[in-house]
Amino acid sequence: MPKKQTRMNTNSQQRSRRAFITGAGAAGVTALAGCVGGSSSSNETTVTLAVSSGDGELIDRLLKQYVESEVGVTTETTILPNANLFEKLTTMFQSENTTYDIVAMDDPWMPQLAQHLAPIHDHVDDLPTDQIIDQTLNIGTWPTPGEAVPPNAQGKEPQLKGLCAVGNSHIFVVNERLYSEVGADLPDTWSDVYDAGQKISEQIEGSEGYAMRGKSGNPITSSYFSVGMSMAGNMFTEGWDYDWADQAGIDAASFFVDDLKSISPDGVASFDNSQVLSGLADGSIAAAPQWPSGTSLLLNEDKATEYENITFVPVPEGTERAAPVQGNWLLGINNYISSSKKNAAGDVLQSFVSQEAQEQYVDLGGVPFRHDTFENNMDKQPWFEALYGSLQNAKPRPRTPLWSEIETAQGQSLNAALVDEMSAEEAMAEAKSSINAILDENDY
């Protein structure tokens, strides 16, 4: 009896051990499948997105508020800081990962990421191209029409790979009070900015006529771009020759580092956007280009003493043309997800850019990119008219994966000229030399 009982106990222990191992194994396999499977195991009614903080939060709100019910899908949005998003996307695409169905990109990332994106027209049936501003469609097209094409994209048929989600472009902020005090009209050209700025710097104590982001690298290049493009034309020829070291380029650089600097606050070579915004807000700076995101501070009566005097105009024209720098955020479809997922992602995008959705997007605080959205909502924001004007003349930064390196080289030379370490002519020659070296090294 005891022996039998022992055997029974042993059998029972073995059974329970076996049951435990089976159960644990099943749970482990399930957990592992969950880890490995990721989004590929989700059904087509769930579309996953990776967006950046700021505008990404508005995109997510619009998806939840309007798009989900219109399309009949659930969206799962991951909001990441700007720099992390880029890193995440490059890592994800290099391993052909399918975690995110739709990804948000700053437009300079397009040359790096386009090869990993599905053509939008293959998955969006009825795109309202007549209403979407051409510049925002072009910037999402790869290779970008009318721009120099990098070697790895030459001969490729241009395809729309990214749809605009944020119609950003530089706008020009002007303090109307300071301008009227010196009897100046709102500026149409860069010469107007300089003329009015001289008077303000000379006649009004504590105020300067202009301010650029003079800090080395990206800030100064971003600040200079609208000046250079409007006075010296494109930065590169179609064959990728740096084209800002000719006389027009030197004149443009000289206007920036000599003339505009002379009407800027002391120490402008270390300014980034926070200093420019704060100067505009308190009236110590009369005019400067800004991204639309900067307007929230300038129009806030608690934060900007000059909020009532701030007005917005399109970025001024140069000797050749108006060329505000374009900075759109785009939404693209991951090329490595299944066809049905791509179609679901296409439906989400189609709904997102629809007129109805965009009307709500503006109410949420979004930056529009459709003609009809601008026209119907012009009075919703005091800067919409300026943005609408700027966006239709906007120029993208050169379309190359090497843009970060190029803008750093350009920015270092401009910054050196801004602090009088070299002349504008020397700065442009140095920029040409270092930028050509970067291009040569990459077989351009």
Added chain:
Amino acid sequence: MAHRIESADGREAAILWLEDHLRWILTLPALGLLAAFFVYPIGRALMLSMYEFSTSGKQFVGVANYAEILTAGAFWHSLWVTGKFMLFAVSFEVVLGIGIAFVLNGHVRFRGLVQTIGIVPLVISPTVVALLWQLMYQNGGVMDFIVGPLTNGPVPWLSDPSIALYSLVLPDVWQMTPLVTLIVLAGLQSVPDHVEEAAMIDGAGRIRRLIDVTLPYIKELIVLVLILRVVGTMRVFAKVFVLTRGGPAKSTEVVSMAMYREAFAYGNYGRASTMALLLLVIALGITYAFARLSEVEF
């Protein structure tokens, strides 16, 4: 009976084995952590440094990244700038820190309070320190007010290439001097009173006592703090990024700034890893040299 004896022998053998290997078993978690957080990252960086990264993936290039960086003027320039920053920052921090430690080691009223206040800069993130100093450096800001009697107007703290690097040294000195003070003060307080008294009875003056008694006692700590600060200043990043981004005219282009750009702006983790490893080798070299020259063993 035989079974029981075998079982007892086995248990004894297991206990003996455990006793023999206990030190290794107890060390394993620490070794695991060391491997995870020290050996693996260095190994990974070494591996990455052998690759060229592009949008289509990565390509093995062997030691090409090392050759390219070591033959490029930009790296040597940033190394030179880092060296200058290190020299000025460490010199001020160590001299000031030791000086303050000696003062606090005397009979100072409210020493505890002073020590507590002194720790505050240490616990602030370098980014926040940089933002605070950005405000202080702005036109008409606190720094202009302080040096006002000596200058004719606002000082271009961050926009003059001949000044900008020193304007980065100041926040570092402000933040890190308390570290030197705390460590050296701890050393000073461990010098036995009777040794000082014996030297005094033997007729040693204040300077002689300092050289022959106090300094030998705290030599190890001074070398330690020197090494900590040399390595710390070689890695300076947040202050440069916030205040100057390497400008004006590349005058503050430290190695970590160039590394950041390579990795996070250009996406070339290979070249960034190469720079990081080169910096590591230099830091190890300096540390070894300090230890050898001072004849200190840690």
